[in-house]
Amino acid sequence: MEHSVTVREITKQIIKRFTFIEILQGMALTLRKMFSRAVTIQYPKERRHIAPGFRGQHALAKNQAGRAKCVGCGLCAAICPSQCIHITRAKGQVDKYEVDILRCIYCGFCVEACPYGAVVLTENYEYSDYKKENIYMKKDKLLSNWDKYMPGKKGEEYFDKFWRPLSEDFGTPPGQSVFKGKKE
């Protein structure tokens, strides 16, 4: 009995060895994939969908009057782990608000630290340039980023969702996401 098993196994191995069965299986799989839809995108022509709350280039939020919400308390500069935010104030408002983009690590702590909801991270990730000065973000550029990337309701939604913690994080808000059973 034992003998026959070994014989069968040996024949199996011999068949495997000479028929290239596992390689053919792999080839069949790759051939099947040729007829399925492509998963790649042609980048500069096609863009991938960017989720809301993406941590890209900064913007300074504006209030309804169209002025910067920022008061210049300096908390964002204090929390920044890479120390890339520089602020000066003059005449009752923020004079200079500069972000050294090349130092920034996009942790999003500045958004979290700001009690005034004045700084956001937008979905802009394509800002490479040939000159260092062009990527050194100054106040007017940051304010124009707000109009460009957070128009209309988008800015408010950003603060609702990603300006944390809110008091609902310390409690149980209604409509919290839970598993709702398998979808058939």
Added chain:
Amino acid sequence: MIQKEAEKIFETRELNVNMGPQHPATHGVLRLVLDIDGETIVKVTPYVGYLHRGIEKLGESLSYFQALPLTDRMDYVSAMSNNIGYVVAVEKLFGIEAPERAKFIRTIVGEMSRISNHLLWLATHALDIGAMTVFLYCFREREWLLDLFEMICGARLTVTYPRVGGVRNDVPQEFLESLWKFTDEFPSRILEYETLIDQNRIWLQRTVDIGVISAEEAINMGMTGPTLRGSGVPYDIRKHMPYDAYDKVDFDVPIGTKGDTYDRYRCRMLELRQSNNIIRQLIEKLPPGPVMVDDPKFTLPPKDKMMPITHPTKEIAYFILEKACKGCGMCMRACPAKAITGEKKAAHKINQALCVNCANCLVTCKFKSVTVVSGGKGLSDEKLAELAVAPDQLPEDIKQAQQLLVKQFEFIKKGPKAPEGDLYVATEVPKGELGFYFVSDGSGKPFRMRLRAPSFIHAGCLPRLCVGHLVADVIAAIGTIDIVLGECDR
């Protein structure tokens, strides 16, 4: 005589070859100096440190809250697991515990990170050995997971999502649904990878009996994670010292038998299935509840409660009450806009034209002499003096907002204080055991932060795995221990 001549002419000696630091198969900037006799390895000397950024030292100059993004940049292919390791350690140091829901979410994202790490490992390992197609298929699934990370926190690789005392924000419903769909499909995708390489004769020739290490030796060398489990040691911190929600799920620890490269590969493939299983269990059990611990000492205060002061429509003005001001000059020094003037030991005054309403004076004043005047912006000093009331008599919501604002400033500028002492906390990251050792002197920053990085220890095992094999097997050995040099050099 002739023999001596011949020996002189045909003298053989070992060849010294540099492999790396710029070598695609060394997974980063690892430099190996190989002493080879023909094609056989005689000696391997790994040199590390090309990616040293001083994360341990940087941690000493940042508060416990601030140092979190540094851990992203250690093992950048599984940043989430590293974050979790850090916050679990800091939570233990502070003596707080994250709420149930936060623990579940952290475990889910931790396992997602394990899957995405193993996928990248499989992709590059197979690519190194010569199987190109697996690389493409693995990245297809990894992309899905990275998109899910982007959905919850806005970043794909350097996530900075967990926080000390919970997580940054709750997960949306679409996230759970998309992840559930992923776990439905993923087992069939694992089968695809296995169809391609599991029985492939080239794969078997390149991995079976390569880099064999016995269980005893592996333990002695300090191996952890799947690299150790491949040798048949069922050591898994998730099982033996459960953290977060691992004690609430049911999973197996897959182990190998022989301890060769193929066994370690099988181990990781089985781990992918286990992780998938863990995620499914956790999604089903995910409880409702808070995602941040309700301990104001260790978390940022809720932003909406500060709104009575910080909302732009409130038109706040700050005013110093003459009676209460002792003239200590603290607010004058704290004011970034230089709007406060006054003589020593006389009441100070805020120049409303220069004031930017940043609340720094409110935070620094110890005598409760700075007060908030709602709707007072642009008014004259006399009018403000009429309207101003002592901080104790302000409306309840403004009083609360004022206290929280003070807390926010203190939290950010000083950081929450940790109790004195030291502790070591280990967590199971995809690579192995990631340990954080903190020495605290009672201040807001660690006195010493030491990391036990699995990649560093595994890189030290390379000579043991390579000697006696061929040069091409060095590539397989580097792949099988799954190192990331960002973590190794820190």
